[in-house]
Amino acid sequence: MNWHAHDGRLSRRELLRGVGLAGAALGIGGAELERLIRAGQVIAAGDTLVVAQDTSVQTFDPQxxxxxxxxxTRGVYETLVALDGSTPRIVPRLATAWTAAPDVRQWTLTLRPGVRFHDGAAFTSEAVKVTFERLIKINRGFAYAFKPVVAGIETPDxxxxxxxxxxxxxxxxxxxASISGGLVVSPKAVTEHASGDDLAQGWLRDHxxxxxxxxxxxxxxxxxxxTLTQFPGYWGGxxxxxxxxxxxQIVTEASTQRLMLERGDADVATIVAPDLIDALARQPGIKIAEHPTMRIFYIAMHCQREPLKDPKIRQALSYAFDYEGARQAIFNNRLAPLNGPLPENDPAxxxxxxxxxxxxxxARQLLSESSRPKGGFTLSLFLFQGDPTFRKAAEILQAGLRELNVQVTIQEMTSSVLLEKAGKPETAPDLLPVRNYPDYADPSAMIEATFGKDSWGTAGWNFSFYANDRVERLLAGANEITAQMRRLQMFQEAQLVIVAEAPAIFIGTLINRVPMRSDVQGFSYNPLLGNTFDLYGIHKG
Structure with a gap:
């Protein structure tokens, strides 16, 4: 089939005629392709950006x-402060100035005047108070960063x-400056749409x-x-x-995203499968934006459930994973080393x-010293549906553990179902491949979110359900001082404890590669903001 006939696009009739064949070739159903292509009727010229999004929406709730x-949500809500371009430098956003007390136990921010919410409400200090009190009460996701430390919020004016x-x-x-949790929400919406004591969670799920x-x-x-549309009253103009x-367009299958980008039915793809990205790089009309990241790739191990409660068994599993094989087979050698919770480009x-x-x-030696010296047990492993990177990593681990007489059962599910199950210790799998990035521009971000005791499951991103008192003391101590060199030393000490106890198999640090059509301009990537990009600055040339 000639996908580049004439102007590089097939007619819709020609494409739909070939859907069954294309779907079979890509390992997806023709009905799925036809649905996506018919949805592409809304795809227009230079005034519309189409992103093939890899994750189903569970909620739009900013907290x-x-x-x-x-x-x-990064394009719909805003933070008090932001990061400047691709750097960790903090700049004004909804706040224009700030000061801290000498003991960094009090932070005062001056807010930007003349800002309005989409519902017409004025942006004031009350909106900030409502947002952060709401975040702490709901206690999901990024709440872990504020709940232990915020004693109160004042609104002097x-x-x-x-x-x-x-x-x-x-x-x-x-x-x-994080794009999770602290996105400011309209207090008018929270009040008007609350149902009982839900703080408008029901309404903000799809509004x-x-x-x-x-x-x-x-x-x-x-x-x-x-579909997002311009807010005419935006303060930035x-x-x-x-x-x-x-x-x-929610498309969880990487191969479908590839076809949409080749067809021009999407402008940006969010797939992470290296083989497909390499194939797209060879296609006319497509470019790949490539950047180093702080996004680590690891397999979390459930530290609160037998037999993985035994550190010796977790250490044995860490030696049974073929790291170099994974780097070559999964990432085509585009994977930076990872010696612990923090990537190489983090100062700590x-x-x-x-x-x-x-x-x-x-691995056999450590297993022989453990509570299950002969193996003989089975571990559960969950995968995000349609992600070949996770699938390959799981199969590499499965093969290695088979040599230790340990079986791994692999179950693939949608992101919403997986996160619901993985977020609770009692329903979480024994093993979970994860990609994670720091929530904010400080070494404490990754360590606290991934291995802090206040970040278990949906309270953060600690799918290992790991906790260690010495780690907690080191993290707390580092956050109480401003002497940067001593802070870095304390973060490194915490990492040494974590690595020794092996709550995760540390595979590597990803290199961000984003496929897009060649006419997309203004793409801005910051390694501290995950795999998102600035919707306000992007445009077509």
Whole structure:
């Protein structure tokens, strides 16, 4: 089939005629392809951006979203402060100035005047108070960063907000720049749409009320399509080049995303499968934006359930994984090393040699010293549906553990179902492949979210359900001082404890590669903001 006939696009009739064949070739159903292509009728010229989105929407609630839906909510809601371009430098956003007490137990911010929410409400200090008190009460996702430290929030006047902390927090301002949790929501919407004591969680699941440049026009659950449109009253204005509409088409199958991008039915793809990205790089009219990241790839091990409660068994599993094989087979050699919870480009990363390597003899030795010396047990492993990277990593681990007389059962499920199950210790799997990035520009971000005791499951991203008192003391101590060198030492000490106890199999640090059509311009990536990008600045050339 000639996918590049004439202007590089087939007619819709020709494409639909070939759907069955294409679907079979790509390993997906013809009905799925036809549905996506028919949905592409809304795809227009230069005033519309279409993103093939890899994650189903569970909620748009800005205090709950903690998955790739942040790509959407980042354009609808805003933070008090932000990161400058691709750097960790903190700059004003909804706040224009800030000061901290000498002991960093109090932070005062001056707010931007003249800002309005999409529902017409004025942005004031009350909105900030409502947002953060709501975040702490709901206690999901990024709440882990604020609940232990925020003692109270004062509103001296409409344009001033003051955070009083129970303990010093040198990273507090960096936390305010995170695109999870602290996205400011309209207090009018929270009040008017609350049902009982749910703080409007039900309404905000499929509605929005932010100050951002775009607002939710439609969430078509049947077509799995989210449409954003410009907010005319945006305080940043609309001078320059901006999209009028942005469409997120939910497509969990990487191969389907590839076809949509080749066809021009999507402008940006969010797939992470290296083989498909390499294939797209060879196609005319497509370019790949490539950047180093702080996004680590690992397999979490359930530390609160037998037999993985035994550190010796977790260490044995860490030696049974073929790291070099994974780097070559899954990532086509595009994978940076990872010696612990922090990637190499974090100033507090471990500089010691990789603590675990593929060594079945060492794995057998450690297993023989454990509570299950002969193996003979089965571990459950969950996968996000349609992600070949996770699938290959799971199969590599499965093969290694088979040599230790340990079986692994692999179960694939949608992101919403998986996160619901994995977020609770009693329903979580024994093993879970995970990609994670820091929530804010400080070494404490990754360690606390991934291995902090207050971040278990949906309260953060600690799918290992790991907890260690010494780690907690080191993290708390590092956040109470501003001497940077001592802080880095404490973070490194915490990592050494974590690595020794092996709550996860540390595989590597990803290189961000985003396929897009060649006419997409203004794409801005910040490694501290996950795999999102600035919707306000992107446009077509």
């Amino acid at each position: 709950i979203v903690y998955d790739n839906t942040v790509r959407i 409409p344009m001033t907000v003051r955070f009083n902390l129970s303990t010093p927090d040198a990273a507090f301002l960096a936390k305010l 929005t009320a932010g100050t951002g440049p775009y607002m939710l026009e439609r969430w078509d659950k049947g077509q799995q399509q989210v 609309w001078n320059g080049s901006h999209f009028k509409r942005i469409i997120f 990363h471990l500089v010691t040699p990789k603590p675990y390597k593929f060594d079945l003899a060492k």
